[in-house]
Amino acid sequence: MTSIASESVSTILCTSKQTRFDIKTADLRELDVDGLHITVTAGDKKTSGAKAKAKARSEGVEILANAKLRLQAGQRYALVGRNGSGKSTLLKAIAEKLIPGIPEETRISILQQTNAQISDTDKSPWNAASSQDQPERCVLEEVVEKATARSDIEQEIKALSNGINDDNPMGAVRALRSIRHNRNQRRLFQLDKDARLRSGARGMAARKALTAFEKITAESEALIDQPAEEISAETLRDETNEAIDMLADLQLQVEPNRMAEVESKAKRILVGLGFSENYMAKPVSSLSGGWRMRTALATALLQEADILILDEPTNFLDLFGIIWLQKYLQSLEDADDAPTLILVSHDRDFITLCTDLLILKDKQLTYFHGDLPTYEASQSERKRWLTKMKEAQDKQKAHIQQSISNNIKAGKASDDQNKLRQAKSRQKKLDDRWGLQVSAKGGRFKLNRDLVGYHLTARDEIAIPQDERPVSLIVPEPSDLRFPGPLISVEGVTFRYPTKSKSNTGGTDSSPVVLQDVNLSVHMGDRVGILGLNGAGKSTLVKLLVGAEAKPSSGTVTMHPRLKLGYYSQQAVEALQALGRGDASLTALSLLTREVDGVLDEGEVRGLLGALGLPGRVASDVPLTKLSGGQLVRCELARLLWRCPHCLVLDEVTTHLDYETVTAMREALSGWEGAVVLVSHDRWFVRGVVEGLVDDADDEEGHADDGDDGDDEESVRRRTVYRLRGGKLTKLENGTAEFEESVEKRVAKMLDR
Known part of the structure; x- marks a missing residue:
């Protein structure tokens, strides 16, 4: 069976194995789909379903090939896979059924990265008009x-109430028939969608259902304008009673x-x-993109759903919101009808809430019961085990092949049939029985049990899984400063935003203090982490450090006279998207070529972009408007790094990246010679870049990379984590763990209320 979704930008073609029997799913929270194929190609609104299907198969990008989609009720799945592997396409295909x-009756709630929270009813013309x-x-x-x-229900209640209370006895009938027709239109819209998306036998059935219901809808429309004299007393009585019953049901809702x-x-x-009472009362249109995403996330969490899909829900959340969401999703398992969760997130600490991994790799879906570190460790261990087994078997095979050659040579020389039969038997063993000696369950491999079928001729070869090409991220080393000194020095800084309003005395009213008596120094090689909840003033402090904000109200910010600074802003991706909208032909290569202004030639610019993961045609041919969020982050980093800065100031740089790229950036920055000032809510990233922890296992062992190789520069590298709260910057002796513990206490206190 086949489904096709056609849009102006893409066509999604989904096929799977389907039984010809009508089998209802016992639990709508479960999915069990075999032989799943998903292909994406450029779409054309004018293309019919058959043409779109043929085009998708011949020209499209295949996301899944003969995969198995199996979800168990109430489990929490972390969907992992590299950027471009098709995670968002898979989520969209599930959400839009x-x-x-x-099953069409499955309730699916989704939060998408694009914040395009538009349901089928939102797209309908009558809903848009109303x-x-x-x-x-x-x-x-x-x-x-x-x-x-609620508003739709209240509108129906109002219409029925007015009709029932109308002096005209026909009022209730008119209201009832109008509501019936509106509901029929909505049902017709859904059936039309099914007919367009289905093909084959079920597509024919869907089109027959659509045709039949079109007649019902036409009849309901005709009944709205039926003259009163044609309505019998019996019909008037029955439909009035039906209107009263419908009103009672709606009022209960x-x-x-x-x-x-x-x-x-x-x-x-x-x-x-993170919403305060004041923010809850604000119009949605007045909110920034980050707060709109939170609003959409709240909507997804509030809906009653069988399957809950969250695509990067931690974007724009501070640590309080992340920990609260983590505990909230975990608490859902206590409910009898806990939804099945599919989660995509680059935050490795956050996805520990998931019970299972759903791995999208090589056009297949594989499953692992456990967390990501355990999966990575098991994969490494399995690869080592298979490598040792193959090496041992190759050695044994070479020995047997040598003995076969010797037996054949000796047998022919002396006409010894026993030696020739022995050589033939050993050759048959190599041809038919060589390969895996241990089954997938760990027991001894048996051909007739572990390779069932008519083709029982040989075992599978020992296949050692190939490592994926690692995510590329290279940070160029900074240039020589020539003379020592702090790169950035902040002394006694206090900052408040001035207001334009005037007091009665004619003076200027001052706004609340954002930063108060802040002292901070950053030297070459330092790692500085700044933690705090949203609204604490982190971005303001960062802007003062880089000179992007107005001067401090008091105190001083000084910089090394030869300092080259690289500043990544929270709004960097949005700014690049705006540049792309202003010039549709602008690419990463053309933008960077324009900015280097001859300092680097085209080859050097391409080399820098390639080192950051924007190779070849991605850099030169794809417009900025078509790049993903992660690719735009890489483009912005290229704009900073071509100058070979001495200090990188990064404000939420991981927001749009997948976890493989976050891992690569963590590794690249941990050994970089320059200084890093980092603002991030990603605890795992901060622990690696600032505190120097190689992985979670090092949390209790100290800084894994400090002084390991005896490097004098590494041994004196200063690693400091600060908390910004109430305008004051405080050093955290226990680093990220101390801040995380304090936030967890606040979350637990709020949940106990």
């Missing part, structure tokens, strides 16, 4: 409305106690995600 085998007449909703109203469709409970839950979720 493009994959044959996903939404224009609605007043703009605040954050709390938006979350409750999107999760419960928005019953004050139930809605109060929903609103209370929505408030708890919003508070956990």
